[in-house]
Amino acid sequence: MPKTYTDLLREAREEIPEVTPAEADALRQAGRAGVLDVREASEWEQGHIPGATHISKSYLEQQVEAAFPDRDQKIVLYCAGGVRSLFGAQTLKELGYTDVVSMKGGFQQWKSQGLPWQQPTVLTKEQKDRYSRHLLIPEVGTEGQAKLLESKVLLIGAGGLGSPAALYLAAAGVGTIGIIDFDVVDASNLQRQIIHTTDRVGTKKVESARKSINALNPDVHVVAHEEMLVADNVARIIDGYDVILDGTDTFETRYILNDAAVAANIPVVHASVFRFEGQLTTFIPYQGPCYRCLYPTPPPPELAPGCSVAGVLGVVPGIMGLLQANEVLKVLLDLGETLSGRLLLFDALDTSFTELRLKRDPECPACSDKAVAARAAGTAPALASDSGVFTLGGVR
Amino acid sequence: MSVVKMPSVLRPNVGGAKEVEVGGGTIGEVIDGLVASYPALKDQLLTPEGDLNRFVNVYLDGQDVRYLQGRATPVGERDEVRLLPAMAGGR
Numbered sequence: 400m401p402k403t404y405t406d407l408l409r410e411a412r413e414e415i416p417e418v419t420p421a422e423a424d425a426l427r428q429a430g431r432a433g434v435l436d437v438r439e440a441s442e443w444e445q446g447h448i449p450g451a452t453h454i455s456k457s458y459l460e461q462q463v464e465a466a467f468p469d470r471d472q473k474i475v476l477y478c479a480g481g482v483r484s485l486f487g488a489q490t491l492k493e494l495g496y497t498d499v500v501s502m503k504g505g506f507q508q509w510k511s512q513g514l515p516w517q518q519p520t521v522l523t524k525e526q527k528d529r530y531s532r533h534l535l536i537p538e539v540g541t542e543g544q545a546k547l548l549e550s551k552v553l554l555i556g557a558g559g560l561g562s563p564a565a566l567y568l569a570a571a572g573v574g575t576i577g578i579i580d581f582d583v584v585d586a587s588n589l590q591r592q593i594i595h596t597t598d599r600v601g602t603k604k605v606e607s608a609r610k611s612i613n614a615l616n617p618d619v620h621v622v623a624h625e626e627m628l629v630a631d632n633v634a635r636i637i638d639g640y641d642v643i644l645d646g647t648d649t650f651e652t653r654y655i656l657n658d659a660a661v662a663a664n665i666p667v668v669h670a671s672v673f674r675f676e677g678q679l680t681t682f683i684p685y686q687g688p689c690y691r692c693l694y695p696t697p698p699p700p701e702l703a704p705g706c707s708v709a710g711v712l713g714v715v716p717g718i719m720g721l722l723q724a725n726e727v728l729k730v731l732l733d734l735g736e737t738l739s740g741r742l743l744l745f746d747a748l749d750t751s752f753t754e755l756r757l758k759r760d761p762e763c764p765a766c767s768d769k770a771v772a773a774r775a776a777g778t779a780p781a782l783a784s785d786s787g788v789f790t791l792g793g794v795r
Numbered sequence: 796m797s798v799v800k801m802p803s804v805l806r807p808n809v810g811g812a813k814e815v816e817v818g819g820g821t822i823g824e825v826i827d828g829l830v831a832s833y834p835a836l837k838d839q840l841l842t843p844e845g846d847l848n849r850f851v852n853v854y855l856d857g858q859d860v861r862y863l864q865g866r867a868t869p870v871g872e873r874d875e876v877r878l879l880p881a882m883a884g885g886r
Contacts, residue, residue, distance in 0.1 A: 558886030592886075648886040671882035674803055678882055694881040698850035702804055702839060706884040716884075744879075755854050755877070758862045 411485040414492070416500045420509040423448075423475045423502045432473040435463070437487040438506070442479060446518045448509065451477075456487050463491060470495045477502035477509070520545035526618065530572055543732050544572060548618065550731045551575040553640040555628060555656060557608040558582075559706060559716030560646030560670050562594035564724040568644075569612040569619045571728060576612060579624035579636060580604040591713035628652050633659040642727050645669045646720065648705045650697035657682070657690035661765045662774060666737075668726040670719040672711050673704075675747040677719035680738045680757065681726045684766060687739035692760040715747050797825055797870050800877040808835040817876075822853060823866030825876055840878070852879045 418426070426432035427450060434451040436443055443453045454462045456478070467474060474496060476484035484501040491499045502509070510516060522530070522541060526548075533539045533547075552573050554561040557580045568576060582604050584595045599607040605623035612621050624636055628647070633655050637643060643660055645667050647653055653669075660667045661684045669690060670679045682689050697703070706716075722743070729735045744753040764770050773779040796816040801809055809815050810833075817832070819825035826847065830837045840851055846866075847853060853860045854877040860868045870876065 556886055559884075560886070588886075646886070648884060650881065650883055653883075672884045673882045676803055676882070678879075694850065694852070696849045698848075698880045702850070702880050703883040704804075706886055709884065711884055716886075753857075753877075755857050755879070756859070758859065760861075 408482065408485070411489055415485050415488040417481070417485075417503040418475060418500050419503055420512050420514055423477070423500075423509075424514050426473065426475060432475045432500075433467055435467070435474050435476045435487075436478070436506075437476055437484055438478050442506075444519060444521045446506075446510070446516045448477065448506070449515055449517050456483050456490075459487055459490050460494065463494065463496075467496070471497050473498040473500070475500055475502055477505050479505045479507055481505040481508070520548065526572070529616070529618075533571070538734055539732060543734075547572045547728070547731060548574040550642075551577065551640045552727055552731075553577040553579065553637060553643045554646060555643060555652065556580055556646040556648065557592070557594060557604045558588070558646055558648065559591045559672065559711065559713075560720040560723060561644065562592040562608075563717045563720035564644050564646065564727070565594055565608055565612060566615060567721060567724045568727060569616045571724075572616065572618055573727075573731070574618065575620045575622060577622040577624060577636075577640060578605050578608050579626065579628055580608075581625055581627045587707075591711065591716050593717070628655060630655050634663065637663055637665055640665060642730050643667045644723050644727055646716075646723070648707075650703065653690055654697070658765050660684065661689050666730050668723045668730070668738075670716075670723050672706065672716045672719055674709055675712050675715060677715050677745040677747075679719055679722050679726075679743045679745070680741060681730065683730075683737065683739040685771075688757045688759045689763060689766040691765045692763045693742065693757055695760070695763075712747055715745070718745060718747070797872065797874045797876055799825065799829060800875060802879055804880060805836065805839060805878060808839065809833045819870060821866060822855060822860050822864075822868040822870055822876065825870055826853070826866070839880075850880055853877070854879060 427434050434448050436447050436451045436453045437456040439455050452466050454466060476488045478484040481501060481503050488499040488501045530544045533544050534541060550573050552568055554565055557578050565576060584599050584602055584604055584607050586600050588595055589597060594611045595607045603625060605625050609621040609623060612619050637659055643665055645653060645656055664684045667682045669682060670677060726737055729737055740757050742755040742757050761767055796818050798814050799817050800814050801812060817825050817828045819828045826840060830840060840848055842848055855863060855868055856874055
């Protein structure tokens with residue numbers, strides 16, 4: 400005699416243990432179970448349990464082994480009302496999963512009990528096309544792309560380093576790109592600052608950069624800070640950004656930025672260039688060294704001329720700027736190993752990279768435990784260098 | 796003899812060489828030997844008191860000598876010493 404739906408449901412109930420939403424939440428929060436949402440994509444997009452994995456019931460057999468490789472891991476399945484998850488759990492048992500349970504009442508009951516849920520960022524059709532090569536990478540995917548679209552990156556300078564970085568970060572879909580630059584486009588910039596164009600010579604760099612970015616990717620919101628970064632405005636300007644890309648040209652700005660970023664706990668991806676050479680590292684406050692740990696004091700001007708004095712091969716800031724963009728994306732997506740604690744040297748003449756190891760300075764006036772305690776107590780001393788301009792938020 | 800890698804800003808002081816060979820059993824001796832051979836480097840590398848300037852980092856085989864034993868850090872025959880001042884350029 401053929402079975403009815405009622406028969407199948409009764410059998411599933413007999414075979415699969417059920418948990419209440421509160422019990423499922425406790426398991427989830429304790430990290431004792433994976434949570435698997437088996438609803439359709441359109442339901443998932445309306446909201447889901449935080450941290451849940453989504454595999455539509457129709458794709459369970461094909462995709463679950465990749466998402467849950469450990470067959471002995473406890474898995475809580477849920478759907479909208481608690482029926483599809485029972486049948487889904489049976490499928491998992493057939494696949495050899497040993498500890499699967501179904502959430503009674505499903506997501507409807509979860510929500511009605513006031514338990515936490517979140518709505519995923521849903522990519523539009525245009526975004527799915529634009530970012531398809533990112534979406535194909537498992538480590539990025541929709542979630543990573545959504546993270547990028549919600550991210551805010553501040554570029555200090557729309558110059559040699561900032562130009563290539565801005566274009567690639569914009570192309571990658573970083574949702575907000577702040578640019579601080581008070582300069583106007585000069586013909587001599589165009590040999591390397593590829594975000595600007597010949598017909599924009601004489602216009603503000605932030606506006607020129609905005610045009611190029613928006614022409615490349617209208618998803619990106621450009622915040623133009625047309626001012627000079629100084630001790631008095633740095634905390635205001637960097638506030639709210641996830642990562643800062645340091646592409647400035649002076650030590651003064653680099654130290655001001657470092658001190659404020661350390662205090663605000665914002666990672667800074669640093670690069671600098673000189674003729675055929677570049678240096679690159681990532682400063683993650685309190686995890687690795689900061690700029691002052693690396694260079695406690697600036698060199699005299701004759702030992703560290705900027706590009707306008709010394710010159711630079713145009714591709715060198717291009718290469719270094721793109722390596723910075725790579726670091727920024729890794730920090731935003733929490734992928735791979737950043738250059739925190741490592742200084743990468745690039746020599747364009749040899750086409751060689753050299754890596755040096757960096758350490759936190761236990762006496763660092765910006766990021767040491769002592770400095771943190773002093774800041775918390777409001778007794779942080781102003782930092783002064785030989786030239787007297789490098790302060791911790793004091794006088795410039 | 797250890798090899799001292801010269802950053803390009805300092806190369807004019809050593810006749811344009813990318814690297815020079817200097818004898819010495821410690822970082823201090825290597826730096827002193829370097830300055831003896833190329834006196835123009837003295838002000839760049841050393842304070843008036845003869846200490847290493849803080850704006851030039853010295854790495855021995857990739858490690859900052861500040862976190863080893865400073866001037867007293869032993870240098871082996873085939874070790875690589877690298878001088879590295881901060882760079883400003885970015886625009």
